[in-house]
Structures are given as structure tokens and as C-alpha cells.
Amino acid sequence: MVLRSSCSLESLIDSGCTLVFAGFYVVLMTHPAAAQSFTARPQSKVQFNRDILPILSDNCFRCHGPDPKARKAKLRLDTKEGAMRLREPVIVPGSSAQSELARRITRKEATEVMPPPKSDRKLTPRQIATLKQWIDEGAEWGKHWAFEGLHRPALPHVRNQGWPKNPIDHFVLARLEQEGLSPSQEATRASLIRRVSLDLTGLPPTPAEVDAFVSDFSPNAYEKVVDRLLASPRYGERMAWEWLEAARYADSNGYQGDGERTMWPWRDWVITAYNHNLPFDRFTAWQLAGDLCASSTPEQKLATGFCRNHMINGEGGRIPDENRVDYVMDMAETTGTIWLGLTFNCCRCHDHKFDPLTQREYYSLFAFFNQTPVTGEGDNPQTKPALELATKSETARLEELTRATSLAAKDVAELELKLFPRPPGKPVSDAPSVASLKAEILALLKIPADKRTRSQLSQLESNWGSAQPGYAAKLKKLHAAVDAQGSFSRSIPRVMVMEDLPKARDTFVLVKGIYNKPAEKVSAAVPAILPPFPADAPRNRLGLARWLVSPDNPLTARVTVNRCWQQFFGTGLVKTPEDFGVQGERPSHPDLLDWLATDFVSSGWDVKALHKRIAMSATYRQSSRTTPALTERDPQNRRLARGPRYRLPSWMIRDQALAASGLRVEKIGGKPVKPYQPAGIWEEATFGIKRYEQDKGAALYRRSIYTFWRRIVGPTMLFDVSPRQTCVVKPTRTNTPLQALTTLNDVGYVEAARALAERVLKTAGAAPEARVELAFRLVLARQPTAEERQVLLDSVRRLQREFGANTADAKKLLQTGDSKRDETLDPVEHAAYTALCSAILNTDEALSKE
Numbered sequence: 001m002v003l004r005s006s007c008s009l010e011s012l013i014d015s016g017c018t019l020v021f022a023g024f025y026v027v028l029m030t031h032p033a034a035a036q037s038f039t040a041r042p043q044s045k046v047q048f049n050r051d052i053l054p055i056l057s058d059n060c061f062r063c064h065g066p067d068p069k070a071r072k073a074k075l076r077l078d079t080k081e082g083a084m085r086l087r088e089p090v091i092v093p094g095s096s097a098q099s100e101l102a103r104r105i106t107r108k109e110a111t112e113v114m115p116p117p118k119s120d121r122k123l124t125p126r127q128i129a130t131l132k133q134w135i136d137e138g139a140e141w142g143k144h145w146a147f148e149g150l151h152r153p154a155l156p157h158v159r160n161q162g163w164p165k166n167p168i169d170h171f172v173l174a175r176l177e178q179e180g181l182s183p184s185q186e187a188t189r190a191s192l193i194r195r196v197s198l199d200l201t202g203l204p205p206t207p208a209e210v211d212a213f214v215s216d217f218s219p220n221a222y223e224k225v226v227d228r229l230l231a232s233p234r235y236g237e238r239m240a241w242e243w244l245e246a247a248r249y250a251d252s253n254g255y256q257g258d259g260e261r262t263m264w265p266w267r268d269w270v271i272t273a274y275n276h277n278l279p280f281d282r283f284t285a286w287q288l289a290g291d292l293c294a295s296s297t298p299e300q301k302l303a304t305g306f307c308r309n310h311m312i313n314g315e316g317g318r319i320p321d322e323n324r325v326d327y328v329m330d331m332a333e334t335t336g337t338i339w340l341g342l343t344f345n346c347c348r349c350h351d352h353k354f355d356p357l358t359q360r361e362y363y364s365l366f367a368f369f370n371q372t373p374v375t376g377e378g379d380n381p382q383t384k385p386a387l388e389l390a391t392k393s394e395t396a397r398l399e400e401l402t403r404a405t406s407l408a409a410k411d412v413a414e415l416e417l418k419l420f421p422r423p424p425g426k427p428v429s430d431a432p433s434v435a436s437l438k439a440e441i442l443a444l445l446k447i448p449a450d451k452r453t454r455s456q457l458s459q460l461e462s463n464w465g466s467a468q469p470g471y472a473a474k475l476k477k478l479h480a481a482v483d484a485q486g487s488f489s490r491s492i493p494r495v496m497v498m499e500d501l502p503k504a505r506d507t508f509v510l511v512k513g514i515y516n517k518p519a520e521k522v523s524a525a526v527p528a529i530l531p532p533f534p535a536d537a538p539r540n541r542l543g544l545a546r547w548l549v550s551p552d553n554p555l556t557a558r559v560t561v562n563r564c565w566q567q568f569f570g571t572g573l574v575k576t577p578e579d580f581g582v583q584g585e586r587p588s589h590p591d592l593l594d595w596l597a598t599d600f601v602s603s604g605w606d607v608k609a610l611h612k613r614i615a616m617s618a619t620y621r622q623s624s625r626t627t628p629a630l631t632e633r634d635p636q637n638r639r640l641a642r643g644p645r646y647r648l649p650s651w652m653i654r655d656q657a658l659a660a661s662g663l664r665v666e667k668i669g670g671k672p673v674k675p676y677q678p679a680g681i682w683e684e685a686t687f688g689i690k691r692y693e694q695d696k697g698a699a700l701y702r703r704s705i706y707t708f709w710r711r712i713v714g715p716t717m718l719f720d721v722s723p724r725q726t727c728v729v730k731p732t733r734t735n736t737p738l739q740a741l742t743t744l745n746d747v748g749y750v751e752a753a754r755a756l757a758e759r760v761l762k763t764a765g766a767a768p769e770a771r772v773e774l775a776f777r778l779v780l781a782r783q784p785t786a787e788e789r790q791v792l793l794d795s796v797r798r799l800q801r802e803f804g805a806n807t808a809d810a811k812k813l814l815q816t817g818d819s820k821r822d823e824t825l826d827p828v829e830h831a832a833y834t835a836l837c838s839a840i841l842n843t844d845e846a847l848s849k850e
Contacts, residue, residue, distance in 0.1 A: 046134040048142035050586065055131060057354055057582035059121045060114075066358070067351045078356065080141040093139040096132040105131060145590065146341070146580040147356075147529050150554050152598040153591040167599075168617040171592035172640045181630075184622040184642040189214045190782035191623070191850050193225055195643070196615055197781075198849055199568055200229035202238030202652050202703075203659045207777045226615050230608050233668055236275035237705050239607075241651060242567060243270055244705070245722040246338050246729050247287075247309050248330075251672045253379055254311030254711035254725055258686060261312075261381030262493045265389050266305030267705075268669035273303075280560060280605035281549035284339065288548075289541035291498050301387050304498035307331050307369065311711060311725055314379020323376030325515040331369040332362070334727040339548045340530075341559035341580035348513035355581035356529040360509055364525035367507035368544045371500040385499035390492045398492070401485040408478040409450035415474050416449065438463075454482055500540065530555065549605065555580060557597035561610060562587075563729060565596070568614050570646040570731075570849075571636065577729045588638045620644070624850050647733055647848050650718040651704035653743060657841055660778040661755035663701040663819060672708035673699040676747040676817075677716050685713040700748075700818060717746050743842050750834075751817025753841055757833035761825055768793055771833065779840050792836065799832035 046052065056077050057065075063072040064082075075090065076082025083091055089100070096102040104114040105128050115121040123131075134140075142148075155167055156174035163183060164170050176183060187195065193213045197205040205213075213225055229235060249267055252258045273283055285293065288307065290300030310330040313323050329348065336344035346352050347362035374383060390398065420431035428434065428445040437445075441463050444456050452460075457479040465472045508518030524539045526532070531552040537543035548556050559580060566572035573593045576584035587593045596610070603609050614620055624645035626637075634641060648656070658664035674695045682692040690710070694700075707715045711725055719739050722728035743749050756775060764774040772792040776784045784792065803810040810831035814821055821830070840846060 046130055046137060048134070048140055049145045049148070051130050052134050053142075053144055053582055054586070055123070055127050059119075059123060059127075061354050061582070062119070063115075065353060066356060067353050069350060070353065078354075084139070084141070091135060091139050094136065096135040099135050102132050102135055144355075144582050145586065146558065146584075147554060150551070150557060150594060150598055150601070152602075153595050155595075156591070163618055165618040165621075166613060166616055167595060168592065168613065169619050171589050171595065172617075172619045175589060175639060176641055179639065181633075181639060181641045183618065183640075184625065186618070186621050187623040187643055187850070188782065192222070192621060194781035195849055196226060196620075197229060198648065198652060198656070200226070200238065200611065200615065201232050201234035202241070202655055203234055203664075204656050204779065205781055207774070207781075210777070210781050222621075223616065226612055230612060233275055236271040236273070237668065237703055238652075239274040239567075239611075240267070240270045241649075241705055242563065242729075242731075243274075245724065246334075246727055247306050248311075248334065248722075248724050248727055249309050250709040250711045250724040252710045252712075253314065253381055255313045255315055255379075256686075256712075257314045257379050258690065258710060258712045259312075259314060259379050259381050261496070263305055263309060263495055264670070264672055265493050265495050266302060266309070269299065269302050269305075271669065271705075274607070277606065277608045280600075280607055283605075283607075284549050284556075285542065285545040288335065288545040289498070292500070292538075292540055292542040298387065298389075301497050302389070302495060305387075305495045307498050308496035310334075312379055312381065312383070319515075320376035322515040324372075324374055325376075325510070327374060327376065328366055328369045328372065329513075330726070332366045335369075335544075335548075336365065337578055337727045337729060339559065340555045341562075341574075341577065341584075342555070343579055343581060343583075348510075350512075352581075354583050357527055357581075360520070360522055361525070361527045363507055363509045364522045365527075365544075367522060367524040368539075368541050370505055370507045371540070373499055373501050381496075382494040383496055385497055386494040387497045388492055388494050394488075394492055398485070398488060401481070401488055405478070405481040405485045406450060408474070408481040409448075412449040412474045412478050415471055416445075419468065419471060420445075449478065452478075452482075454479060454486070457482065498541070551601050557601050558593055561596040561600050562593060564607075564610055565614065566731070568611075568620060569637075569640075569644045570733075571638070575638075589640075643850075645848060645850055647735070649731065650720055650739070650742075653847055654704050654717060654748065656779070656846070657749055657752035657756075658701055658703070660841070661752040661837075662759045663752060663755050664703065665698045665701045667698070667702065670706065673702045673706050674708050675700045675702075675715075675717070676751075681713055681716055682710065696818060717742060717748055740842070743847070744838065747817055749841065750813070750838065751819060753838035754814060754816060754821065754830070754834045755819060756837040756841070757830055758822055758825060760833060760837070761830065762822065768796060772796060772836065775833070775837050775840055779837075779846050780843075795839075796832050796836050799835050800828060803828045803831045803835075 060077045063070060064075045064077040065071070066076075066078050084093070091101050092098040101114075104112060105123055107113040110117050115123070153171075155170040158164065158170055158173045159177055160173060160182075163173055173183060186192070190210055193205045193210055197203060197209070209225075213221060216224070218224075244267060247270075249263060250261075251264065252260050278286075286300045286303035288304070290296055290303040293300050310327050313326070329345075333345045336342050342355060342357065343352070344357065344362055344365065346355075347357050347359050349359070351358045373385060416428050420428045420433050422428065422431035427448075429442045434442060434445060441460070444452065444460055447456065457475055461472050461475045461479065464475070507522050507524075509520050509522060511517035511519050524544070526544070526547060531547075531550065531554075533539075533543065533547055534550075537546060547553065558574075559577070562572040562574045563577050566577055573587045573589050574580060574585055575588075578584075596613075599613070600606070600610050619640050620643065622641075622643035624643040626642050630641060637644070655664070674693065676694060677692055679692075682690045704715070704718065707718075709715065709724055711723065714721060714723060719736075719742065720732045720734055756778065759778070760771050760775045764770040769789065772789060773784060776782075776788070776792065807828060810827045813831050813834055814827055
């Protein structure tokens with residue numbers, strides 16, 4: 001069979017009449033996540049950053065690296081000055097026989113050999129030979145590859161001139177030809193349009209879109225598909241997902257209290273920015289420092305909500321200053337991960353153990369964000385500075401309520417003037433008639449009527465409730481007006497944004513990262529290993545943003561295009577997108593990475609152009625089918641001899657089911673929604689404080705990106721997603737029975753199968769062949785093979801017999817979900833096709849990107 005599954009399609013369909021137990025049929029959803037690192041074919045001369053630095057980093061830097069507190073024998077091997085020291089030299093360029101380093105790595109005695117046995121590290125014979133060869137060849141030093149300047153590589157020569165469709169393919173094919181491999185043939189048109197539709201919009205193509213592409217024989221047929229998808233509003237919804245995970249976006253604060261927040265307008269801004277193709281340099285500057293841009297707009301200020309997406313700790317006993325420091329650390333570390341791909345968090349307490357990053361440099365980066373006026377007090381999800389985002393109708397309504405409050409306050413003031421006569425301009429408390437009142441009531445009367453709070457008005461009401469009922473009624477009316485105005489005002493979204501203090505706050509290195517243990521004072525600066533901060537740039541977040549996207553910065557473009565590659569191929573050219581340091585993986589295709597990075601910068605940081613270039617490449621268009629020999633040689637497809645194939649992210653699996661079934665609601669943006677969720681999940685996680693109230697109607701069928709995200713317990717129908725507590729840039733892929741139990745039995749998935757079955761029964765006609773074909777195409781885009789069609793037909797007939805013998809089960813299945821079914825449909829037939837559709841939605845092919 002062509003359908004690939006850990007169980008046969010027929011047996012999976014047979015389980016449909018008892019879907020509640022169908023989780024025992026586990027569908028294989030992804031390839032193994034095991035990793036394998038590849039390096040280029042060894043060359044005659046040893047290269048420092050490719051061959052030597054990884055050996056030194058893995059085996060020597062812990063004791064002879066950047067951290068002075070961990071350094072042994074006063075020897076540094078992470079710098080040229082330390083490794084090539086003239087006094088008591090350990091490396092003699094040109095002679096491994098005279099080099100102490102070569103002698104120590106070849107010793108047998110436990111007291112002499114390096115690395116020492118207690119370090120649990122041991123050099124292989126090949127590593128020893130490489131180090132000795134490097135010394136004999138002159139011990140030429142160099143930088144770690146990621147810190148080298150960006151230069152546009154020339155396109156390599158390839159023998160198969162007919163295969164490349166754009167420059168990407170030259171680099172990929174040159175590597176394949178070097179290793180005696182050949183690229184795979186192009187994927188079928190149905191597979192290709194499904195792949196690119198999922199990658200660019202997160203949704204499957206419709207049968208009409210597939211038919212149009214398959215029947216279009218023009219030379220630019222595929223390019224027209226790509227352009228259409230890039231122009232779709234669905235593009236922004238799909239591309240925003242990874243950015244939200246990196247930006248730790250959520251709809252609650254986190255920690256035990258986990259109070260709700262209103263950051264969703266920032267989420268909508270991200271979607272819009274992708275749809276409008278905002279250049280990545282401006283996308284960067286606005287999110288880090290939109291408030292500091294000249295004549296900054298509300299949109300630019302809203303973008304800075306990125307920095308405020310951090311968790312907020314409102315637990316009892318928490319110290320405000322400690323909170324504030326934690327928030328600023330999170331801003332700095334998130335920036336370091338997203339734009340530089342460096343593990344700055346290692347430097348909170350000490351110099352980095354492996355990379356040339358010091359603790360002082362960590363707090364110099366921290367200083368850019370340390371000017372926030374946020375105090376760290378409380379758990380208010382709209383902690384100032386905050387941007388109010390009222391619609392025109394909301395603004396009008398608020399003005400109306402404000403006028404009503406002012407009129408009610410005026411009525412109270414005029415009545416108080418009659419009840420409590422006093423000289424003009426004097427407060428009520430100066431009236432002779434109030435001299436006998438309690439001190440606390442006198443204090444309240446000193447406050448002008450329009451300035452009194454709800455609790456103050458309540459006290460006055462109680463005091464005069466029986467003695468002056470008319471006066472009490474006026475106070476009550478003012479109280480009600482204040483309540484209405486306040487309640488409506490609180491309902492208006494206010495997004496936490498960035499702002500700087502009018503007077504700069506001093507920044508200090510914090511001993512062991514402890515908030516109240518300052519050491520030396522530092523100023524805002526960038527790591528010395530990277531290009532210097534421009535002398536004429538402002539030493540603030542805007543200057544930092546401009547430095548990050550400067551063409552001289554070797555990291556930002558590399559890190560960004562690597563994550564884009566990861567979105568299309570499942571794994572980046574650098575497998576460790578969070579770590580471009582010496583402990584990270586070297587690029588599988590270094591020149592391709594640099595070519596993409598330089599092209600990205602020269603294009604004006606055009607994100608859609610980058611995505612189009614990747615999607616248009618012959619590399620991307622390859623079939624994902626493999627052979628046993630190729631799988632054995634390259635199980636993780638790092639050489640790119642075939643197209644990408646891996647399990648879809650869970651949010652895309654859900655969106656695919658909604659789209660295929662016809663349930664999906666196309667509305668873009670808005671408040672987060674609460675779809676189906678098992679009872680008691682929030683209650684158990686919050687000791688009963690938070691209660692989940694499921695939405696009704698259209699909200700149940702919004703795309704997953706709009707689902708309410710509680711940090712301490714994320715959406716239950718999703719798996720392998722970031723908890724949104726800290727910055728995450730590397731996707732997780734696992735394969736457990738719980739995932740199959742979700743996609744087979746979750747209310748949302750069963751309802752999607754029911755709706756898909758109804759769609760098929762109502763549009764495909766009466767012929768079973770047409771029905772099973774349409775169901776298959778709506779999910780998988782392609783036509784079923786003759787064998788698959790027969791399996792589907794045999795199974796649906798068997799399911800009809802089984803449900804016919806037990807109509808109660810059929811009716812129970814069809815009651816799943818809130819959407820109304822067409823009661824004119826025969827329940828037995830509808831149930832049979834529901835089970836069939838569930839099986840198709842759960843095939844390995846449906847759960848994977850082919």
C-alpha cells in the first residue's frame with residue numbers, strides 16, 4: 001500500500017465504531033528524532049574552525065577556557081594569545097614533537113594524560129592525529145565560524161547543470177556530487193502543492209486548487225501557486241506561530257497565580273507584519289525599540305509588547321526589585337537567543353564556559369533594557385507602561401460613560417452645596433453643619449465628588465442612607481456611574497509596552513546573578529567578539545536594534561535564515577538554532593548558509609522573498625521518498641538528497657482537520673478563544689482558582705493560533721509545543737500513544753471527522769467511490785490508488801453493517817461536538833463515513849508533511 005501507517009488502513013477504519021477505544025491503534029507520525037551531525041569531506045589541510053575548535057571546545061575549554069574560576073594551570077586554549085603563549089609554551093607551531101599539548105594528549109599515565117580521566121572525556125585516535133597534524137602544519141589560528149564576517153560565496157560548480165533551479169540548488173548539489181549522491185526526482189504535483197500550502201499557510205489545498213495546478217502546464221505554474229500562497233492572509237497566521245513561541249507569547253502571566261493578560265493585540269500585529277511583509281530590520285527595530293523611533297506611531301509602540309511578553313510573578317513574598325531584574329534578564333536573554341543565537345543565560349552568574357562571552361558583557365546587554373520604569377510590583381497584567389487600544393465605538397462609549405459620571409458628580413456637588421452651606425470655594429467639610437460628623441466621614445467630604453472612589457462613595461451612602469435618602473440616592477447614582485465607567489474602561493485592551501525612564505538607571509554586574517548584590521558598574525555595550533557598537537549610535541534599545549541588523553553583524557542574518565530553513569525542512573542548516581556558539585553544531589552547508597544570509601541582507605531583509613527562494617528551489621521540490629541505502633547513509637536527510645518529510649506540528653494537524661471538514665472560521669485576529677478541553681484541567685492546576693469556560697459557536701473553530709494560552713497548562717489538544725514560559729526557537733518532535741489518543745478521540749477531532757463526512761455525503765453524490773475519493777482528497781490532496789480505494793470502499797461497507805446493527809452507537813457518535821448536523825442524513829451512513837474520515841485524518845500521511 002502507498003499509505004504508510006503503523007497499522008493497516010483497513011484495521012484503523014475498523015476501529016471507527018468504537019472511537020473511544022481507538023487510541024490502541026497507534027499511528028506512526030514522524031521519523032525518529034535521533035540526531036546525526038555531518039561535516040564536509042576531510043581536506044588535505046586541517047582547518048582551525050572546522051576541525052580544531054570543536055575538539056578544544058568539547059574536551060579542553062571546561063578547564064582551559066573563558067571562565068577564570070574554572071581555569072587550571074593558568075592555561076587558556078580558547079584564545080590565540082593563551083594557546084600560543086611564549087612563556088612555558090604548550091604549542092610550538094610546526095613541530096608537534098616539541099609541543100607539550102601533543103605530548104600530553106598521547107600520554108598513557110593517568111597523572112599525565114589530557115584530558116584527565118576524571119573529566120570523563122577522551123580524545124579519539126583521529127582527534128589526536130588531527131591536532132598533531134594541525135600543529136605540524138603551523139598551528140594556524142582562526143575564529144569560530146559564526147563570528148567570522150559575512151561574505152557572499154561564489155556558486156560552486158556542479159556537473160548536473162540541468163537540475164538547479166536557483167542558487168540554493170548549486171550548493172546542495174555540489175555537496176551531493178562530492179559525496180557520490182544524486183538528488184531525488186521532483187515530488188508529484190499533488191504532493192508538492194500540499195507541501196507548499198502547509199508550509200506557507202498552514203492549511204491543506206482544496207481539491208479545486210490541486211486540480212488547477214495539476215492541469216496547468218505553463219512554465220510558471222508552480223511559481224503562481226507560491227505567489228498566491230504568499231499573498232494569502234493565511235500566510236501571516238502560519239508564519240507567526242514560530243515567532244510567538246520564540247517571543248514567549250501567552251495570554252496569562254505564569255507562575256502559580258497565572259493571571260490573565262491582554263497581549264493578543266501584539267499577536268495580531270505580528271500576523272499583520274508578516275502579511276504586509278514588513279522588512280525584518282524594521283520588524284526587529286519596532287519590537288525592540290518602536291517607542292524610541294522618531295515620531296513613533298501607536299503601531300510601533302504596540303510592537304514593543306514583544307519585550308513585555310515575559311512572565312510576571314505575583315506570588316506572595318516575591319520582592320519587587322527581584323521581579324524587575326528577572327524581567328530585564330528575560331528581555332536580554334530572549335534578544336540574545338533570537339537575533340544572535342547565543343546562550344547568554346549562561347553568563348548571568350559567571351563568564352561563559354565555552355564561548356567568548358563574559359559576565360560583564362551580559363550585564364552590558366542587560367543595561368539596554370534596564371531603563372524600563374516597570375517596578376516589579378504585583379501581578380497586574382496591564383502594568384504600566386501600557387498602550388490603550390480602543391476601537392472608535394469603544395472610545396465613543398467610554399466618552400459617553402465619562403460624561404454620565406461627570407453629570408452624576410455634578411448633581412452630588414450641587415446637592416452638597418445645599419445640604420452643607422459654606423463659603424464659596426470651600427469643601428463640604430468646612431460647612432458648620434458637618435462639625436459633628438465622624439473624622440473619617442469628614443475626610444471623605446474633603447474630596448471633590450468627581451474624585452471619590454467606589455469604596456469612598458459606598459461609605460458616604462451608608463452614612464446617609466436613612467438620614468438623607470435623597471442625598472444617598474444621588475451618591476448611589478454616582479457610584480453606579482463610576483462602576484460602569486471603570487468596568488468598561490477595564491475591558492478595553494491595554495497592552496504592556498516599552499518605555500524608558502527620564503533619568504537613566506545605573507546598571508551593575510550582579511554577583512552570582514543575585515538582584516541585590518551589585519558589583520562593578522557597567523554601561524550599555526555589545527560583546528567584544530562581535531563588531532563594535534557604532535560610535536554615533538544612541539546607547540539605547542534603538543541603537544541596539546540597528547546594530548543587530550547591521551550588515552557587519554555576522555550573526556543576525558545567519559541565525560534568522562537558519563530558522564527559516566528549519567520551518568521548511570524541519571531542521572536548520574545549523575541543527576542547534578538556539579546555539580551558534582562553539583558547542584553548537586557546525587552548518588551542514590556553510591556556504592549555503594552564508595549565501596542565504598548575504599542575499600537576505602541585500603534584498604532589504606525581505607522575508608517573503610527568502611521564503612519564495614526556498615520554496616522555489618529544486619532542493620525543496622524533491623520527492624520525500626527514500627531508499628534503504630539512502631536512509632542508512634543519511635537518516636536525518638542532512639545532505640538534502642530528498643525532500644522534507646516529518647510529522648506536522650500539532651497546531652497544524654488541528655488546523656488541517658478544521659479546514660478539511662469545512663468547520664474552520666476564517667476570521668483574522670481578535671481576543672483569544674477557548675475551544676474544547678477536558679473538564680477540570682485548569683481547576684486542578686490552579687487549586688480551583690481558575691475555571692475553564694468553553695466558548696460556543698464560531699469561536700470553537702478558529703485557527704489554533706487564536707487559542708487562549710495559559711502558561712501553567714497549555715491547550716490540551718496540542719502536543720510538542722513550547723510552554724511559552726521562556727524563549728524557544730527549536731521545535732520538539734516526539735511520538736507517544738497520547739498523541740494518537742488525542743487525534744483519534746478528542747472532541748474537536750471527532751467532530752471534524754463528523755463534519756468532513758457530512759461534507760462528503762452532501763457534495764460527492766450517492767456513489768461510494770466518489771465519496772471516499774473526495775474525503776481522501778480533502779485531507780491528502782491526491783487521488784487514492786486503486787488498492788487504497790478498494791480498502792476504503794470495503795471498510796465503509798463493513799462499518800455500515802456494524803453501525804446498522806447498533807444504531808445507538810451511531811447516534812452517540814454523531815452527537816459529538818457542538819456543531820449541528822444535517823438531520824436529514826441517514827445516521828448509520830453518516831456514522832460509517834465519520835469513522836472512515838477519522839481514519840483518513842489519522843493516517844501517517846495525513847499527520848506528516850510529505
